[in-house]
């Protein structure tokens with residue numbers, strides 16, 4: 227585990243909604259977290275709780291024209307991204323914050339060679355000529371351990387295996403030497419051995435560049451392996467954050483506890499989190515109080531009336547639940 | 558690739574054979590050409606004589622055999638009206654049509670692509686709705702009617718453009734517009750819908766994640782993909798144009814193969830009609846083959862085996 231560096235990305239009370247025909251989907255509804263240099267923060271939660279939307283709204287790339295950030299701040303090294311213009315954002319994307327998308331199989335443009343797609347990312351960062359950029363691209367592929375990189379540059383995406391494409395997408399993501407990398411379930415499409423290799427690779431890149439990583443996943447096994455801290459998300463909000471070990475040892479929010487209880491063993495890998503009793507609320511039809519109240523076994527009247535405040539529990543550990551007793555930070 | 562082309566050529570030959578059979582049959586069920594060729598006071602002997610001269614007295618299968626073997630050798634018979642080789646008449650008229658079709662095609666493409674892109678990028682706005690309205694109008698307007706309206710407005714009322722026959726550049730405007738509008742409307746809708754689909758894909762998100770500008774994302778990453786279905790349908794469009802040329806050339810008295818088709822039908826000049834249809838089929842099939850080869854360049858996933 228890397229020593230905690232300075233905060234590079236801080237998200238404060240972010241609200242990002244989708245204005246759809248069926249109503250306003252409050253996909254991100256008051257999310258706050260901080261990400262330090264060299265650190266990996268895991269973002270876990272059931273499907274549809276707003277993990278991807280959180281990531282996309284940080285980059286200001288929510289689906290158009292439905293998505294909009296309605297409130298909050300995204301501070302990248304102190305600068306607020308929410309108020310930046312589109313052309314300013316273009317200089318942030320790829321160079322300062324990158325993202326590996328959820329589906330590597332469709333992330334590459336089928337009609338261009340892999341080489342030209344890597345070069346395109348490099349050109350955003352380096353003002354070198356085409357030949358120099360191609361050498362850099364070759365180097366980028368070598369760094370993600372793609373064999374025969376010079377030949378691979380000439381290949382089209384459909385000529386590559388899933389694992390190989392995933393590496394290319396990874397190479398593109400780190401091509402601009404970003405400070406922050408968001409990885410959205412980067413390994414769900416891969417089989418287990420390739421998954422492991424890829425995770426090790428990401429760790430290596432991180433160790434070399436002191437990247438701050440936001441790692442979105444369903445898989446507690448991967449969380450245990452990759453993340454220094456975990457944030458648990460439910461229905462558009464983060465309900466508990468804490469150091470991986472503390473959170474695994476003693477989850478404090480009933481949702482976190484239920485999530486972890488539904489995984490047989492800690493190392494077990496699940497595609498989707500097994501269902502907890504009941505359904506998550508529809509994000510355009512949110513309950514008034516605690517969002518988990520309808521499914522919670524400890525629910526009382528106050529939970530249904532009022533959303534619980536964030537309660538500090540231990541070092542860097544906090545949860546939003548009326549049942550949690552605040553404890554002074556231990557020395 | 559060579560095997561692919563060879564296979565396509567064989568398929569084309571088979572198709573042409575079927576077209577020839579249909580053409581042969583159609584020409585013989587649509588009325589007796591002898592009636593049109595002889596004077597009203599002709600005697601039965603005159604008719605029999607002419608029938609014999611044209612080979613129409615022989616049994617059907619013999620006529621078919623003569624027709625097919627002739628066609629293979631490039632001899633498509635004598636035009637009854639022009640009293641010359643039908644193929645010769647066709648190729649004399651072909652250049653006139655070939656001056657018109659690419660013009661209509663290029664014009665339609667040049668407008669359909671930017672308009673389709675605009676409609677997709679500004680979907681749901683006034684621009685999109687206007688473009689959509691124009692497209693519906695373009696598809697629904699009968700060509701002959703559009704031709705006549707254009708002649709009425711620009712030739713008769715305003716007197717700025719010539720209404721008929723070939724001549725200087727101004728002669729091309731109205732026929733090309735008439736021919737192209739239909740195509741433009743269909744293509745524009747296709748560009749719009751396929752671009753919208755592409756714009757939602759993950760690789761577009763990745764392109765934007767790299768920090769590329771919206772302009773590059775749309776015109777490079779999206780359009781190249783969105784044009785694949787447009788190119789696929791190019792062969793169909795071309796066939797539509799060849800058909801559309803019959804109406805347009807007739808309205809504008811344009812001496813091309815479209816008008817020739819019309820004449821052949823009206824005068825029951827069935828050797829000429831057979832020749833025109835067969836030769837047009839050859840052209841449409843060749844264009845389709847070329848397009849499919851071009852298609853491989855646009856979409857690297859296409860494999861010809």
Ligand SMILES: Nc1ncnc2c1ncn2[C@@H]1O[C@H](COP(=O)(O)OP(=O)(O)OP(=O)(O)O)[C@@H](O)[C@H]1O
Nearest residue numbers: 244246251253272273274275276277278279289509
């Ligand atoms: N384009 C869209 N239009 C409208 N609603 C959307 C759109 N994309 C996502 N949503 C909704 O936003 C909510 C959050 O979606 P998001 O993709 O962030 O979930 P997720 O946590 O990433 O889930 P998963 O683990 O399945 O990827 C979901 O309820 C989803 O239905």
Ligand SMILES: [Mg+2]
Nearest residue numbers: 277278328410
């Ligand atoms: Mg997601």
